[in-house]
Amino acid sequence: MIILGAGPAGLVLGNLLRAAGVDCVVLERSTAASVRTRARAGFLAANTVRILDRHGLADGLHRTGRPHSVCEFRTEDGAFRLDYGNLGRRERHTVYPQQELVTDLLARYLDTGGRIRFETEAVAVLDADSTRPSVTVRGPDGRPGRWRGRYVAGCDGRHGAARRSLPPGAVRRHHHDHGISWLGLLAEAPPSLDAVGYAVHGRGFAGHMARTADITRYYLQCPRGTAPDAWSDDRIWAELELRMRGPLHRGAFVQRTVVDLESDVLEPLRYGRLLLAGDAASLLSPSAAKGANLAVLEAEILARALADDLLYGDSEGLDAYSERCLAHIRRAQRFSQWMIRLLHDIPSAPTRRPCLETLRTSRAEQDWFAEQYVGV
Ligand code: RFL
Numbered sequence: 001m002i003i004l005g006a007g008p009a010g011l012v013l014g015n016l017l018r019a020a021g022v023d024c025v026v027l028e029r030s031t032a033a034s035v036r037t038r039a040r041a042g043f044l045a046a047n048t049v050r051i052l053d054r055h056g057l058a059d060g061l062h063r064t065g066r067p068h069s070v071c072e073f074r075t076e077d078g079a080f081r082l083d084y085g086n087l088g089r090r091e092r093h094t095v096y097p098q099q100e101l102v103t104d105l106l107a108r109y110l111d112t113g114g115r116i117r118f119e120t121e122a123v124a125v126l127d128a129d130s131t132r133p134s135v136t137v138r139g140p141d142g143r144p145g146r147w148r149g150r151y152v153a154g155c156d157g158r159h160g161a162a163r164r165s166l167p168p169g170a171v172r173r174h175h176h177d178h179g180i181s182w183l184g185l186l187a188e189a190p191p192s193l194d195a196v197g198y199a200v201h202g203r204g205f206a207g208h209m210a211r212t213a214d215i216t217r218y219y220l221q222c223p224r225g226t227a228p229d230a231w232s233d234d235r236i237w238a239e240l241e242l243r244m245r246g247p248l249h250r251g252a253f254v255q256r257t258v259v260d261l262e263s264d265v266l267e268p269l270r271y272g273r274l275l276l277a278g279d280a281a282s283l284l285s286p287s288a289a290k291g292a293n294l295a296v297l298e299a300e301i302l303a304r305a306l307a308d309d310l311l312y313g314d315s316e317g318l319d320a321y322s323e324r325c326l327a328h329i330r331r332a333q334r335f336s337q338w339m340i341r342l343l344h345d346i347p348s349a350p351t352r353r354p355c356l357e358t359l360r361t362s363r364a365e366q367d368w369f370a371e372q373y374v375g376v
Contacts, residue, residue, distance in 0.1 A: 001017060001022055001023065001024040001025075001149050001150060001151050001153070001306065001310065002024070002025055002027065002133075002135050002147050002148075002149040002151070002152045002153070003017075003024055003025070003026045003027070003152075003153045003155055004026075004027055004122045004125075004135065004152065004153065004154050004155055004156040004160060004161060004162055004280075005026070005027075005028060005029075005154075005155040005156035005157060005160060005278070005280070006026050006028035006030075006035050006102070006106065006116060006118075007035075007102065007155060007156075007157065007278060007279075007295065008041075008098065008101060008102060008105070008278065008292050008295040008296055008299070009155035009277045009278025009279075009280070009295035009296070009298060009299045010026055010028075010153070010155035010156070010277075010278070010299075011026070011102060011105035011106055011109055012051075012052075012055075012057070012105060012295070012296050012299035012300065012303070013153055013155060013277065013299040013302055013303050014026050014105075014109050014114055014116075015055065015057060015105060015108055015109050015112070015114070016055055016299065016300065016303030016304075016307075017303050017306060017307065018109065018112050018113070018114050019055065019112070020303065020307035020311065021307075021311065022306065022307055022310050022311065024114070024115070024149075025115040025116070025117065025147065025149075026109070026114070026115070026116040026117070027116075027117050027120045027121075027122050027135065027137060027147065028116060028117065028118050028119075028120065029119070029120065029121040029122070029156070030118065030119070031118055031119055032106070032118050035102060035106065035118070036099060036102060036103045036106065037099050038098070038099055038102070039097060039098065039099050039186055039211075039215075039255055040098045040099075040292070041097075041098040041286075041289060041291060041292035041293075042095050042096065042097050042098060042209060042210075042211045042217065042289075043068065043093045043094075043095060043196075043209070043289045044061065044065070044093060044094045044095075044096055044101070044292070044293065045091075045093060045293045045374050045375060045376045046089075046091035046092060046093070046094075046374055046375075047293070047297065047375065047376050048094075048292075048293045048296045048297070048376065049061065049094050051296055051297065051300050052101075052296065054300075055300075056108075057104065057105060057108060059104070060096070060100060060101070060103075060104040061094055061096040061100075061101065061104070064096070064100070065094040065095060065096035066094070066095045066096075066210075067085075067092045067093070067094060067095075068092060068093045068094070068095045068196070068210070069083060069084055069085025069086070069092040069093065070082065070083050070084070070085070070194065070195040070196070071084060071195050071196040071197070071198060071373075072193060072195040072196070072197050072198070073198050073199075073200070073356060073359070073360070074197065074198070074199040074200070074244060074245050074246075075199075075200045075353075075356055076200070076201070076202070077353070077356070077357070079245075080360045081195060082359070082366055082369065082370070084366075084369065084370035084373055084374060085370075087366050087367050087369070087370035088366075088367045088368070088369070088370030088371035088372075088373075088374070089370070089371050089374070089375070090370075091370075091374040091375070092374065093374060095210055095211065097211050097212065097215075098292055101292075117137075117139070118140075119139070119140035120137050120138070120139050120140065120145075121137060121138045121161075122135050122136070122137055122156060122160065122161035122162075123135075123136045123137060123138055123144075123161060124136050124161055124164070124165050125152050125154070125161060125162055125165035125274050126165070128152065128165065128271050128272040128273050128274035129271070129272035129273075130272070130273070131150070131273070132148055132150070133148070133149065133150075133151070133152050133272070133273045133274060134146055134147060134148040134149075135147045135148075135149075135152055135161070150273065150310060151273045151274075151275060151306060151309075151310075152273060152274045152275070153275050153276075153277060153302060153306075154274055154275065154276045154277070154280045154281075155276075155277050155278050155280060155295075155299070156280055157278070157279040157280055158264060158279050158280065158283045160280055162274060162276055162280050163266070163276070163280055165274065166266075166271055166274075167271075170271045171266045171267060171268060171269075171271060172266070172267045173264065173265075173266055173267075174263070174264070174265045174266075174267065175262065175263070175264045175265075176262065176263050176264075177260065177261075177262045178261040178262065178263075178285065178337075178340050178346075179224065179261075180221060180224075180260075180261045180340065180344055180346075181221070181222050181223070181224045181225075181226065181258055181259065181260050181261065182205070182207075182219040182220065182221055182222065182258070182259045182261065182286070183219065183220045183221075183222045183226065183228065183231070183236070183256065183257075183258055184217070184218075184219055184255070184256070184257045184258070184259050184286070185217065185218040185219070185220065185236065185253050185255065185256055186211070186215060186216075186217055186218075186253065186254050186255035187215070187216050187217075187218060187250075187251045187252070187253055187254070188214060188215060188251040188252045188253075188254050189214070189215075189216050189248070189249045189250055189251025189252075190213060190214055190216065190249050190251075191208070191210035191213075191216045191249070192208060192216070192244075192246075192247075192248040192249045193208055193210075196208065196209050196210075197209075197244060198342075198343055199243045199244045199245065200342075200343055200344075200352065200356065201242070201243040201245075202345075203239070203242065203243055204220070204221030204222070204243065204344075205219070205220075205221040205243070205343045205344055206218070206219065206220050206221070206239070206240050206243035206244050207219035207220075207343075208240075208244060208248075215254075216249070216251075218236075218240055219259075219286075220236060220239060220240060220243070221344065222258065224260065226258055227258070228256040228257055228258050229256060233252070233253055236253070237250050259285070259286060261285035261286075261287060261340060262283065262285060263282075263283065263284050263285060263333055263336065263337070264282070264283040265281070265282040265283070265284075265326075265329055265330075265333065266281055266282065267322070267326060268322035268323075268326075269281045269282075269298075269321065269322040269325055269326065270318075270321060270322050275302055275306075275318070275321060277295065277298040277299055277302050277325075278291075278294070278295035278298060278299070279291060279295065281298060281325065281329070282294065282325075282329045282333070284329075284332060284333055284336045285336050285340065287336050287339040287340045287343065288332065288335050288336040288339045288372075288373070290332040290335070290336060290376060293332075293376040294325075294328060294329060294332055294376055297325075297328060297376055298325045298328075301317075301321060301324055301325060302321060304317055305317030305318045305320075305321045306318065328376060331372075331375075332376060335372040335373070338355075338372075341355060342355045342356060342359070
């Protein structure tokens, strides 16, 4: 069994397959150090924590992750807070930086004898429609190589080899570009609010999300095509404070990325013996923080299906894999799109103010929001 990519999807899958007694290898393009330090997601849904708990993979997040359950909206019509941990299903997020989760998953995988090849880039998946697929690779010294297995799991993200290797017409691609871009920032500064902050302003959206006691993620809506380093630190802080309508704890920006808000979902998530999970299967905009959570959920579903097939010859789970995951993906996608309309002025769908007003005043809407916001 060959797994492409050592992100949350690939490493959860690797750990679960090893625990079930399935031999596998993970092929990862980057170095171990870069995999352990890549800061991205931070908000883990209650179901993600349950999955990790179920498989003994949650020790680290229980040690240092922090429960989180309040968000605050700041708008031209005033501010309001939602204690979503006391709404809907009464579930909370756990704030635990993705690179720490990946570090834990990698440590467990290696401790239990898991095989992984770093600096090994998958070039192409071949013969996925046969019973013996293979993966061609470029190793650390640029040397070409080839791995063969009974299945290949494409957990190598949206630009990985798994997607690239799909023959034209093998799967449908549902792509939607919302035409909105965010400057994603990681600041060496303590959080400025005790809540997730969503600021809606005539100049655009701004977001605030705690990561640790000393690190905060910010998002700032910017014109499409803005270069990550186009704005000075001072200009960014001034713009954040203006849109957030209050002073913030300032600090150095240690990461700047521009994220175009898009969704890009494949259907089905399987071509022969190549199965897709995580961002390789479905990329959603970070507006509702679903990506890492879906990656963990899909990896659990896939691990069970592969183990049933490889150990007991039962292919029912693999046959149902795509539809089961797509049901979750579509719900997450619908909520991400709703969040985009809530947080931005979109000339063709000017519903932001009524949506915010309903969320502020309707308990039914708040319960729905809480369920969707923490759920996957
Ligand atoms: P990953 O984490 O991108 O891992 C893929 C791995 O594959 C490797 N790779 C290859 N390896 C071998 N050969 C090749 N040809 C390869 N090509 C790529 C890569 O080096 C990498 O190690 O995918 P995975 O596992 O599917 O996990 C998905 C999540 O990482 C992603 O959905 C989230 O980070 C999205 N996301 C968030 N999700 C949440 O649930 N909550 C959040 O709060 C949240 N915040 C975010 C986010 C994504 C962001 N960015 C950068 C888009 C915040 C940001 C800024």
